[in-house]
Amino acid sequence: MTTPPKKTQEPLITSITDLPTASAKWITLQKISYLDQTGAPRTWEVASRKTRARSAGVDAVAMGNVLLHPTRPAATVLVIQYRPPLDAYTVEWPAGLIDEGETAEEAAVREFREEIGWECEVVGVSPVQAADPGLSSANMKLVMVEVRLGEGEEEGVLPVQRLEDGEHIQRVVVPLGELYQRLVEYSQKERMVVAAKLFHFAAGMEFARTKGKEYGI
């Protein structure tokens, strides 16, 4: 006997209600009062995560990943998932929140294993970056990782994920040389949107590829 497959349907929003700040569990709204450069009193409204691990001092990691195969072109694995804030499927690099006691590198390896299923090697860690500094205090690090596949391991055949209950994450493998064009194509599909960080990385690659010689990059 096998477990019957779970039914799959389009996610459907049933209600959107104002959330009192005191009732919010994951995020909060705060008002910052400050003196600006001229000494004038000003205020700013900010959304913050309530989950930042004190050990790392950083909310989240995203895994810029390179899949290396002996005979296939270098590729990267993206995740596509329904994101209620946008009522759309987003295309992103795998990412996740850093747990208490973890370093960014440890969180990257753990989250990559959970979302993608492969063991990866960390090859670089960025400085702390401000996720959306006009709106929120959220911050993150970009951790570059590599997965070295064996001759028999095909990039199209993905390993088993270790997802938490309620996570529905589709994985797609894209050759790095096609990344920018594929993101543009995803953006044209209905109910799909590419995350800004991934799009900017790919746009930077494309910019260097097409304008690098002219602009001395």
Add this chain to the structure above:
Amino acid sequence: MTTPPKKTQEPLITSITDLPTASAKWITLQKISYLDQTGAPRTWEVASRKTRARSAGVDAVAMGNVLLHPTRPAATVLVIQYRPPLDAYTVEWPAGLIDEGETAEEAAVREFREEIGWECEVVGVSPVQAADPGLSSANMKLVMVEVRLGEGEEEGVLPVQRLEDGEHIQRVVVPLGELYQRLVEYSQKERMVVAAKLFHFAAGMEFARTKGKEYGI
């Protein structure tokens, strides 16, 4: 008689208080109830901007800009400003919210004129991107713009800004070939943080420059 210069001091946060959702003017907290892919009821907490222009359907634009000078290397202008959500100075590309009735292109030209002081030409507009899709519904477009400087115009001599009251924005010009390294250096300074979108664009450029040949980019 001249107006006495405004005194300059380090911005100072005087209080941070919980902001009731009903009192917030710029952003809001909402609870989304939805049915997931298996039909299971779930909830998600989201921060949203209250200012999205219905005409564009997009919150904001960032201006990826190229300064072209007859004899100097291609460069880009960055803005450094105090961001209360992070209690730090952020390094970003110029950016701003789209006003009602404006297109993304119009907002880009207007904001670039206000923050930087130069007239720019739009050379490309990205698809809509999700600013921080796990946390907020905020979205944006990356508008690539060019400024063609004359032989006599030096990039180091910046034109007059047209800032709104309370805006204190420092501009720095960086050759495109040095952008990534300069962002890494800014990240190492005290009380400074680079915005994730700009950092990712520069990291993508650097990735293509250093790994492009090896990875077929």
